[in-house]
Amino acid sequence: GQQVMQIPQYQHVQEGEDFTTYCNSSTTLSNIQWYKQRPGGHPVFLIQLVKSGEVKKQKRLTFQFGEAKKNSSLHITATQTTDVGTYFCAGRGSGGYNKLIFGAGTRLAVHP
Amino acid sequence: DTAVSQTPKYLVTQMGNDKSIKCEQNLGHDTMYWYKQDSKKFLKIMFSYNNKELIINETVPNRFSPKSPDKAHLNLHINSLELGDSAVYFCASSRRLPGTANTGELFFGEGSRLTVL
Numbered sequence: 654g655q656q657v658m659q660i661p662q663y664q665h666v667q668e669g670e671d672f673t674t675y676c677n678s679s680t681t682l683s684n685i686q687w688y689k690q691r692p693g694g695h696p697v698f699l700i701q702l703v704k705s706g707e708v709k710k711q712k713r714l715t716f717q718f719g720e721a722k723k724n725s726s727l728h729i730t731a732t733q734t735t736d737v738g739t740y741f742c743a744g745r746g747s748g749g750y751n752k753l754i755f756g757a758g759t760r761l762a763v764h765p
Numbered sequence: 766d767t768a769v770s771q772t773p774k775y776l777v778t779q780m781g782n783d784k785s786i787k788c789e790q791n792l793g794h795d796t797m798y799w800y801k802q803d804s805k806k807f808l809k810i811m812f813s814y815n816n817k818e819l820i821i822n823e824t825v826p827n828r829f830s831p832k833s834p835d836k837a838h839l840n841l842h843i844n845s846l847e848l849g850d851s852a853v854y855f856c857a858s859s860r861r862l863p864g865t866a867n868t869g870e871l872f873f874g875e876g877s878r879l880t881v882l
Contacts, residue, residue, distance in 0.1 A: 688871075690806075694875075695875050695876050696808070696871070743871075752821050754810075755807075755810075758807070758808070760806065
């Protein structure tokens, strides 16, 4: 079945450093979504990527969807303490009804 | 107004008991879900309903029984609770994308933390 692998599992950075998390799917995706979950909170939708090679930016966050639509990344420039949390990618397969498969998440800690 | 609300927020109970978690969404969405998040933060889908019809039923023990009385509500009943059922259970909803069988972004509730002693 479809699997979505996400790395790294944990990342500790100093405030001001950059951060990247990567997702890889075993199958071609129709789209990929990214969510952020603050400690003690619930996942909150950040963005959806649909097109091959798509790049979207939200302030310091840059999201990419690979050309083959099997991988994606989230890059945060100059991290801040407010970026702390777990970032999940969630991929949806192609054709018919396909459920979102979540990656295992990357837990980001930012040290001031 | 909370878009997706679940109750209770915390639940502590003994092994063998039966408990229910309720979920309601006021977004007018057609599709609702239950996800289980374990201690390692892994989010695993359990069930999905579209307009009260079960469309996803993952390999979940049959002690877990979802019920959707209408498209705005999706409840989860758990029989004979076990230690391994301890987790945070998230309800979520989404709208169906026009012309497709798929849905858009998920809106999650705040979660129900279940602790089985």
